[in-house]
Amino acid sequence: xxxxxxxxxxxxxxxxxxxxxxxxxxxxxxxxxxxxxxxxxxxxxxxxxxxxxxxxxxxxxxxxxxxxxxxxxxxxxxxxxxxxxxxxxxxxxxxxxxxxxxxxxxxxxxxxxxxxxxxxxxxxxxxxxxxxxxxxxxxxxxxxxxxxxxxxxxxxxxxxxxxxxxxxxxxxxxxxxxxxxxxxxxxxxxxxxxxxxxxxxxxxxxxxxxxxxxxxxxxxxxxxxxxxxxxxxxxxxxxxxxxxxxxxxxxxxxxxxxxxxxxxxxxxxxxxxxxxxxxxxxxxxxxxxxxxxxxxxxxxxxxxxxxxxxxxxxxxxxxxxxxxxxxxxxxxxxxxxxxxxxxxxxxxxxxxxxxxxxxxxxxxxxxxxxxx
Amino acid sequence: xxxxxxxxxxxxxxxxxxxxxxxxxxxxxxxxxxxxxxxxxxxxxxxxxxxxxxxxxxxxxxxxxxxxxxxxxxxxxxxxxxxxxxxxxxxxxxxxxxxxxxxxxxxxxxxxxxxxxxxxxxxxxxxxxxxxxxxxxxxxxxxxxxxxxxxxxxxxxxxxxxxxxxxxxxxxxxxxxxxxxxxxxxxxxxxxxxxxxxxxxxxxxxxxxxxxxxxxxxxxxxxxxxxxxxxxxxxxxxxxxxxxxxxxxxxxxxxxxxxxxxxxxxxxxxxxxxxxxxxxxxxxxxxxxxxxxxxxxxxxxxxxxxxxxxxxxxxxxxxxxxxxxxxxxxxxxxxxxxxxxxxxxxxxxxxxxxxxxxxxxxxxxxxxxxxx
Ligand code: HEM
Ligand code: HEM
Numbered sequence: 001x002x003x004x005x006x007x008x009x010x011x012x013x014x015x016x017x018x019x020x021x022x023x024x025x026x027x028x029x030x031x032x033x034x035x036x037x038x039x040x041x042x043x044x045x046x047x048x049x050x051x052x053x054x055x056x057x058x059x060x061x062x063x064x065x066x067x068x069x070x071x072x073x074x075x076x077x078x079x080x081x082x083x084x085x086x087x088x089x090x091x092x093x094x095x096x097x098x099x100x101x102x103x104x105x106x107x108x109x110x111x112x113x114x115x116x117x118x119x120x121x122x123x124x125x126x127x128x129x130x131x132x133x134x135x136x137x138x139x140x141x142x143x144x145x146x147x148x149x150x151x152x153x154x155x156x157x158x159x160x161x162x163x164x165x166x167x168x169x170x171x172x173x174x175x176x177x178x179x180x181x182x183x184x185x186x187x188x189x190x191x192x193x194x195x196x197x198x199x200x201x202x203x204x205x206x207x208x209x210x211x212x213x214x215x216x217x218x219x220x221x222x223x224x225x226x227x228x229x230x231x232x233x234x235x236x237x238x239x240x241x242x243x244x245x246x247x248x249x250x251x252x253x254x255x256x257x258x259x260x261x262x263x264x265x266x267x268x269x270x271x272x273x274x275x276x277x278x279x280x281x282x283x284x285x286x287x288x289x290x291x292x293x294x295x296x297x298x299x300x301x302x303x304x305x306x307x308x309x310x311x312x313x314x315x316x317x318x319x320x321x322x323x324x325x326x327x328x329x330x331x332x333x334x335x336x337x338x339x340x341x342x343x344x345x346x347x348x349x350x351x352x353x354x355x356x357x358x359x360x361x362x363x364x365x366x367x368x369x370x371x372x
Numbered sequence: 373x374x375x376x377x378x379x380x381x382x383x384x385x386x387x388x389x390x391x392x393x394x395x396x397x398x399x400x401x402x403x404x405x406x407x408x409x410x411x412x413x414x415x416x417x418x419x420x421x422x423x424x425x426x427x428x429x430x431x432x433x434x435x436x437x438x439x440x441x442x443x444x445x446x447x448x449x450x451x452x453x454x455x456x457x458x459x460x461x462x463x464x465x466x467x468x469x470x471x472x473x474x475x476x477x478x479x480x481x482x483x484x485x486x487x488x489x490x491x492x493x494x495x496x497x498x499x500x501x502x503x504x505x506x507x508x509x510x511x512x513x514x515x516x517x518x519x520x521x522x523x524x525x526x527x528x529x530x531x532x533x534x535x536x537x538x539x540x541x542x543x544x545x546x547x548x549x550x551x552x553x554x555x556x557x558x559x560x561x562x563x564x565x566x567x568x569x570x571x572x573x574x575x576x577x578x579x580x581x582x583x584x585x586x587x588x589x590x591x592x593x594x595x596x597x598x599x600x601x602x603x604x605x606x607x608x609x610x611x612x613x614x615x616x617x618x619x620x621x622x623x624x625x626x627x628x629x630x631x632x633x634x635x636x637x638x639x640x641x642x643x644x645x646x647x648x649x650x651x652x653x654x655x656x657x658x659x660x661x662x663x664x665x666x667x668x669x670x671x672x673x674x675x676x677x678x679x680x681x682x683x684x685x686x687x688x689x690x691x692x693x694x695x696x697x698x699x700x701x702x703x704x705x706x707x708x709x710x711x712x713x714x715x716x717x718x719x720x721x722x723x724x725x726x727x728x729x730x731x732x733x734x735x736x737x738x739x740x741x742x743x744x
Binding site for chain 1: 716
């Protein structure tokens with residue numbers, strides 16, 4: 001029954017495309033007939049370049065967890081559907097990062113690789129982001145690096161990666177699978193990875209901790225679904241909101257877990273919850289992140305600005321008669337929630353297509369839950 | 373068709389009561405038959421004292437917005453169903469506050485007044501909490517006091533309240549309606565209202581601002597619904613979680629809106645969102661609240677402790693085979709969300725009965741949206 005679904009999903013998508021971009025679309029009935037005939041013959045169909053661009057942008061617009069959607073229509077789409085090999089994907093992923101990084105003035109970019117077809121699966125990137133720091137499990141149960149990435153680190157090593165220099169911030173290789181072939185690992189070229197050393201505007205001692213973070217967050221494990229076609233490798237990036245690094249990556253107890261050490265160094269009373277030592281350390285850590293990105297001229301937004309932008313986005317979309325699906329628990333930032341406008345209202349979560357989708361298999365791959 | 377509903381709801385409730393407290397219940401079939409006969413004869417029925425206690429406690433257990441449910445089974449229930457006049461309610465509300473305040477060691481208490489019956493409505497308390505600070509609308513559009521309470525303040529004045537001394541923290545009178553009679557206003561006796569002057573552990577200047585808050589949060593506008601019976605006046609209280617005062621009442625832009633002034637006084641750069649001045653001011657304001665309550669020996673909890681307790685509550689309930697309905701957006705505290713365990717999971721919102729329910733009319737009354 002797959003074919004039936006594809007026909008219906010393709011029809012829906014083409015109708016949406018044609019109604020939102022009436023001039024660009026050509027003769028709607030002719031295009032729809034051609035697509036349906038192609039589906040009948042092959043079980044799938046090929047998007048025009050314009051349909052792909054529209055689909056990728058609207059999938060962003062539909063991302064109900066994303067607070068950064070004001071600029072959805074300016075997403076730069078790199079059409080690499082002819083690339084299906086592991087090596088090709090790795091090369092283009094590096095090129096993606098260079099285009100996106102843009103010397104620090106980060107551009108929202110997506111690179112779309114070959115889709116799944118009835119004949120063969122498209123390529124897959126196993127890492128959940130293009131740039132990730134290794135997490136080396138130590139015999140004592142501790143982790144050197146990012147404890148969120150121990151699974152994919154282990155996968156890379158079993159695939160033959162010899163490991164990084166052994167810092168807490170070793171950039172992982174990409175683990176890429178071309179079609180049905182086994183996955184391979186590829187080191188990211190250093191010039192594709194802009195990193196920001198973390199310093200604090202007043203707390204000079206922080207520089208000595210050697211913290212750093214990469215400037216470009218590029219999600220690489222979500223499938224881009226457009227009108228019945230799955231693009232399993234379609235890495236996309238925006239720029240960071242500071243809290244993602246300062247409140248989550250550095251602070252979550254199952255990530256770098258820096259709050260206790262940071263609060264100790266600040267001289268706070270970590271013996272009592274009521275001293276709000278976590279809360280105070282969080283604020284300073286987040287100030288450090290924003291300040292450090294500013295110092296090197298790397299784009300980053302703060303949660304207050306982004307909350308205002310998102311409310312502007314909702315207003316703009318509603319003027320166009322379009323609902324804005326949103327998931328409160330993802331949209332409201334992880335610190336100072338009620339100090340942002342997005343906290344003080346409800347949303348419909350919606351479930352619109354095209355969409356970026358977590359396939360359970362991809363989540364499992366990124367966690368390293370595979371025998372290699 | 374009201375009668376049909378009451379029969380079904382009563383039956384459900386009695387079954388639940390009898391299955392959770394099998395020893396206490398007496399002969400289940402006999403009690404159910406008597407209740408159904410009473411409903412057939414009068415359109416409603418009278419809970420036994422034990423049923424009322426059970427219903428009020430389980431309604432707390434079912435409150436999916438409440439993080440403080442670990443102690444649901446120790447709620448003290450004041451059975452005042454024989455009280456239906458405005459004056460009687462006002463007197464008992466003051467008595468409730470004295471019992472609950474307990475010299476600072478606050479006790480969770482509910483006082484249940486006469487229910488709605490087919491013959492006549494029960495009494496109603498128009499204020500949304502027993503203790504609230506007046507908000508006096510000024511001609512220039514500003515507000516003296518709590519801007520959240522301008523509606524009920526205006527209602528009290530039209531009912532003849534001459535107004536308080538004119539501070540930002542004038543305790544409002546209770547506005548109580550007995551059955552179908554018009555509402556009247558009643559000044560709360562001073563000894564029923566424990567207040568806490570707000571000072572900061574290090575920032576001595578804060579004491580001069582004259583901030584204060586009441587120690588007991590007692591919600592008075594929600595209807596207690598048990599097995600098809602509505603108790604529209606059933607004020608209940610716990611103790612505060614600090615963020616309710618420090619992050620919401622003092623900080624929300626439509627409440628006391630203290631962050632800009634506080635941040636200015638701290639010397640923070642309020643010209644840029646990126647200085648995180650709101651976030652820093654929030655932490656200090658919340659420290660001040662916890663510290664001030666501790667100083668006078670008034671019970672208060674912090675969001676880290678309460679998050680842990682709530683997770684313990686979930687574990688305990690699940691061991692008993694009971695689901696814990698929870699609304700993420702209410703359970704996760706308004707500051708430092710991701711630093712608390714309750715952030716890092718999902719919940720079912722559920723919709724269980726007995727329950728505390730916001731009736732739209734009550735919300736409107738509390739906002740003063742009534743011609744008096
Ligand atoms: C331009 C700047 C952008 C900002 C500031 C931004 C901000 C965010 C934030 C803060 C989150 C929540 C992340 C988390 O809590 O883990 C998020 C999630 C998300 N964003 Fe954006 N975003 C941006 C660009 C984009 C772009 C270009 C796309 C796609 C084309 C996108 C799609 C998504 C999706 C699909 C999620 C959910 C990810 C998941 O389920 O793990 N965003 N975004
Ligand atoms: C014992 C200490 C208690 C603590 C620390 C506590 C904590 C909280 C908090 C933080 C909220 C969210 C308030 C807001 O964001 O506006 C809340 C809501 C709520 N709590 Fe509790 N609570 C306690 C006791 C109680 C009791 C005794 C009851 C009922 C018998 C109760 C029933 C509710 C209900 C119904 C709500 C939702 C209120 C609404 O919809 O506006 N809580 N609680």
